[in-house]
Amino acid sequence: MDVSQYLDIFIDETKEHLQNLNTHILELEQDGENMDTINEIFRAAHSLKGMAGTMGYKRMQTLTHDMENVFSEVRNGNIKVDSDMIDLLFKCLDALEEYLSTIQETADEGTNDNEPLVKGLNDILNAKKGEEAPKEEKKTKKSEKKSKKEDKEEKADDDAKAKWRDIKIDDTVKTVISEAAKNNIKAYGITVYIQESCLLKAARAFLVFKALEELGEVVVSVPSAQDIEDESFGFDFSVIFMSDKPLDQIIAAVKYVSEIQDAVGGEVSLDEPEKEAEETVNEGVPAVAEDVPAASTASTQAPAKAANTSAAAPDKKSGKPVVNRTVRVDIEKLDSLMNLVSELIISKNSLVSVAGSVVGTSNLAFNEQIEYLESVTTNLHESVMKVRMVPIENTVNKFPRMIRDLSKKLDKKMELYMTGEDTELDRTVVDEIGDPLMHLLRNSADHGLESAEVRAQRGKPEVGSIFLDAYQDGNNVVIEVRDDGNGIDIEAVKNKAIEKGKITQEMADVMSDKEVIDLLFQPSFSTAKVVSDVSGRGVGLDVVKSKIEALSGEIEVKTKLGEGSTFIIRLPLTLAIIQALMVVVGNEKYAISLGAIQTIESISPSDVKKVQGKEVINLRGAVIPLVRLNRILDLEDVNDGSRDMIVLIAKKGDRLAGLVVDELIGQMEIVIKPMGKYAGTTKLISGATILGDGEVALILDANALI
Amino acid sequence: MEELAISSEITQYIKIRLGDEFFGIDIKYVDNIVRMQHITRVPKAPEYIKGVINLRGEVIPVFSLRLKMGIEEIEETKSFRIIILKYEGESVGIIVDEVREVANVSADDVEKVFHNTSEGIQNFLSGVGKTENGLISLLDINEILNDKAL
Numbered sequence: 001m002d003v004s005q006y007l008d009i010f011i012d013e014t015k016e017h018l019q020n021l022n023t024h025i026l027e028l029e030q031d032g033e034n035m036d037t038i039n040e041i042f043r044a045a046h047s048l049k050g051m052a053g054t055m056g057y058k059r060m061q062t063l064t065h066d067m068e069n070v071f072s073e074v075r076n077g078n079i080k081v082d083s084d085m086i087d088l089l090f091k092c093l094d095a096l097e098e099y100l101s102t103i104q105e106t107a108d109e110g111t112n113d114n115e116p117l118v119k120g121l122n123d124i125l126n127a128k129k130g131e132e133a134p135k136e137e138k139k140t141k142k143s144e145k146k147s148k149k150e151d152k153e154e155k156a157d158d159d160a161k162a163k164w165r166d167i168k169i170d171d172t173v174k175t176v177i178s179e180a181a182k183n184n185i186k187a188y189g190i191t192v193y194i195q196e197s198c199l200l201k202a203a204r205a206f207l208v209f210k211a212l213e214e215l216g217e218v219v220v221s222v223p224s225a226q227d228i229e230d231e232s233f234g235f236d237f238s239v240i241f242m243s244d245k246p247l248d249q250i251i252a253a254v255k256y257v258s259e260i261q262d263a264v265g266g267e268v269s270l271d272e273p274e275k276e277a278e279e280t281v282n283e284g285v286p287a288v289a290e291d292v293p294a295a296s297t298a299s300t301q302a303p304a305k306a307a308n309t310s311a312a313a314p315d316k317k318s319g320k321p322v323v324n325r326t327v328r329v330d331i332e333k334l335d336s337l338m339n340l341v342s343e344l345i346i347s348k349n350s351l352v353s354v355a356g357s358v359v360g361t362s363n364l365a366f367n368e369q370i371e372y373l374e375s376v377t378t379n380l381h382e383s384v385m386k387v388r389m390v391p392i393e394n395t396v397n398k399f400p401r402m403i404r405d406l407s408k409k410l411d412k413k414m415e416l417y418m419t420g421e422d423t424e425l426d427r428t429v430v431d432e433i434g435d436p437l438m439h440l441l442r443n444s445a446d447h448g449l450e451s452a453e454v455r456a457q458r459g460k461p462e463v464g465s466i467f468l469d470a471y472q473d474g475n476n477v478v479i480e481v482r483d484d485g486n487g488i489d490i491e492a493v494k495n496k497a498i499e500k501g502k503i504t505q506e507m508a509d510v511m512s513d514k515e516v517i518d519l520l521f522q523p524s525f526s527t528a529k530v531v532s533d534v535s536g537r538g539v540g541l542d543v544v545k546s547k548i549e550a551l552s553g554e555i556e557v558k559t560k561l562g563e564g565s566t567f568i569i570r571l572p573l574t575l576a577i578i579q580a581l582m583v584v585v586g587n588e589k590y591a592i593s594l595g596a597i598q599t600i601e602s603i604s605p606s607d608v609k610k611v612q613g614k615e616v617i618n619l620r621g622a623v624i625p626l627v628r629l630n631r632i633l634d635l636e637d638v639n640d641g642s643r644d645m646i647v648l649i650a651k652k653g654d655r656l657a658g659l660v661v662d663e664l665i666g667q668m669e670i671v672i673k674p675m676g677k678y679a680g681t682t683k684l685i686s687g688a689t690i691l692g693d694g695e696v697a698l699i700l701d702a703n704a705l706i
Numbered sequence: 707m708e709e710l711a712i713s714s715e716i717t718q719y720i721k722i723r724l725g726d727e728f729f730g731i732d733i734k735y736v737d738n739i740v741r742m743q744h745i746t747r748v749p750k751a752p753e754y755i756k757g758v759i760n761l762r763g764e765v766i767p768v769f770s771l772r773l774k775m776g777i778e779e780i781e782e783t784k785s786f787r788i789i790i791l792k793y794e795g796e797s798v799g800i801i802v803d804e805v806r807e808v809a810n811v812s813a814d815d816v817e818k819v820f821h822n823t824s825e826g827i828q829n830f831l832s833g834v835g836k837t838e839n840g841l842i843s844l845l846d847i848n849e850i851l852n853d854k855a856l
Binding site for chain 1: 766
């Protein structure tokens with residue numbers, strides 16, 4: 001058996017555990033006494049160690065093992081958490097992340113032993129040992145984690161747990177055993193219990209077998225080796241094992257495998273099987289009698305076990321459904337499901353259009369079915385979309401740690417406040433949004449927040465605040481990065497732009513604040529006077545902007561000098577299928593995302609006014625610039641001015657614009673198709689879609705029009 | 707013997723017509739040949755890009771080979787075809803006046819000398835091939851699709 005098939009699970013799980021550790025160690029820094037947090041850390045470290053061990057990553061295992069030891073001492077109250085220790089732990093996490101990324105690339109952990117870290121951890125342990133060596137010495141050893149009391153209970157359970165007694169030993173095996181006995185080789189029965197939290201049962205079992213085979217020979221296993229390899233067994237398995245080594249040594253070897261809860265064993269005596277069976281029967285469980293000849297599997301033994309004293313069995317039953325509630329699915333499978341849903345929607349749209357075009361099909365039942373189909377496909381799309389949605393939590397959870405490190409590095413006091421971590425976005429978007437957000441946060445920490453002295457002068461609290469708020473707003477998800485720092489200095493930006501030759505003094509004089517801020521998003525524009533290690537490495541806000549635009553999102557800045565700035569990112573919930581408004585401009589059909597449109601107005605041509613040479617309308621008190629789509633799209637004017645105009649009021653941030661179209665077709669669910677790099681599209685066109693009649697319609701990007 | 711080995715290198719070209727001149731497109735780039743269909747115009751695109759079409763659910767850009775090579779456009783006729791090319795993973799359609807046949811051109815019969823072709827067109831050619839049915843100018847697909855102007 002090969003463990004490489006578990007690599008993906010391993011990587012995923014390890015990431016989760018590392019994130020978990022990061023979060024909790026941060027909490028620990030705040031509250032070094034919180035037992036829940038400490039326990040959580042201990043568990044995560046322990047699982048990490050177990051997983052690394054299973055996968056054969058020795059260096060990773062060593063490091064986590066030492067970390068676990070430290071946590072164990074913290075948990076026992078023998079070590080107090082201090083800031084040096086927290087720093088060291090964070091360094092360990094970084095080292096583990098390094099291992100993980102090496103593993104991800106090469107399936108190997110690399111050769112970095114991280115000796116200084118291991119030494120640091122051991123120093124912590126040893127420092128403590130110096131004080132209380134006699135009392136606690138034993139506890140650092142892995143096998144001693146259980147308390148005395150538990151040990152006793154286990155003794156009592158041993159008999160009930162010794163399922164190996166139920167293994168039927170057939171004649172050939174008996175012969176082998178008696179032959180071996182002549183050579184002083186004993187036969188043992190061993191039942192191994194795997195922790196129920198264990199994910200890689202088969203892998204653990206494999207390691208147990210490997211350990212056993214070093215000491216002797218497995219002659220019978222229940223369930224069969226094949227079943228164990230296929231993971232078709234409960235949380236225990238039993239073997240008959242031949243060895244000349246003492247039982248203690250064998251049991252110890254088995255228990256040394258991580259995530260093994262327990263192993264019980266005894267010598268198999270060929271004379272007594274009958275008696276053993278009777279004993280169990282006497283306990284009043286009829287099923288056991290059948291179990292013996294059937295060499296039964298774990299499932300049939302479960303009732304017998306439940307009837308005995310062990311409390312583990314009922315626990316197992318109630319716990320299981322919870323575990324099975326979630327399924328890990330490869331994102332590619334979801335992508336292909338999404339594609340199929342897209343195809344279905346296109347084909348539904350053609351059906352609708354066929355139904356509309358065939359004259360005389362006023363068949364009520366047919367139309368009803370079409371409508372039903374429409375609602376099913378819409379729901380289907382929504383469900384698939386929801387399946388692809390993940391909370392942004394996984395991405396933003398690393399930020400508190402980052403801010404902590406930045407705080408130390410920049411020597412500024414700051415605190416990150418996050419809300420809405422449970423806001424969900426399409427998985428692909430969540431994966432991509434991390435870098436831009438990280439950049440904005442660094443930006444806030446480095447450029448935004450003032451030094452302590454300046455803050456004091458301005459009467460601001462010494463500790464700077466950075467906020468990351470996420471929330472859903474209609475079909476969009478909004479993520480705001482806000483700080484209470486200096487804000488953007490418009491004049492400084494202007495001067496910088498002039499200095500860089502981006503604009504002239506004359507241009508600068510007439511520029512609005514908004515236009516000046518937009519300059520920040522141009523390539524290689526950094527206002528920081530000192531290029532620091534943290535930000536301003538030439539990768540600027542332009543990269544943030546292009547990344548967000550690649551996700552069909554937009555970014556906006558609000559700032560007030562001396563009070564702080566807010567970067568507002570708006571992202572669409574889904575990328576593939578949108579609700580769109582179909583319109584006709586000239587003689588061409590276009591789709592416009594419904595999300596961008598506020599209202600649809602009918603405006604008389606006589607209501608169009610000119611302000612500074614630009615056409616505007618006055619709508620309920622708001623002056624809105626008009627965008628004549630036919631002119632922008634190089635099409636002829638269809639409306640000669642005698643009819644009312646159809647104007648779509650579109651919104652981008654806090655700006656409005658009236659898009660003039662010639663005809664409305666209606667609302668439609670459209671599938672966005674990429675157009676390829678050869679289509680020569682400009683920013684105006686955000687994609688294409690296939691209409692019910694098979695024709696291609698282009699999707700206008702309302703944002704680019706405003 | 708050596709000569710024989712070289713002459714056995716035969717490349718297949720799709721022989722197409724633009725006006726009264728014949729061109730060959732290396733068959734390895736050709737994914738499909740379809741009839742003319744409704745093309746959706748892409749505003750603001752360069753003139754030779756005629757727009758996009760729907761080919762079995764995929765949106766594919768289409769451009770006029772005539773305009774791309776600087777030849778004057780003519781009224782669409784029934785013989786017009788769109789040749790769908792697959793180039794570096796992207797599909798592109800090019801409109802030609804007519805598709806004639808598959809021509810086998812041996813590497814020996816390709817010359818780098820151009821007769822009767824204007825200089826503008828020469829930039830898009832990789833050579834001239836001799837076939838049983840006369841000469842065909844071999845199109846350099848890299849040059850046609852990899853143009854900086856795209």
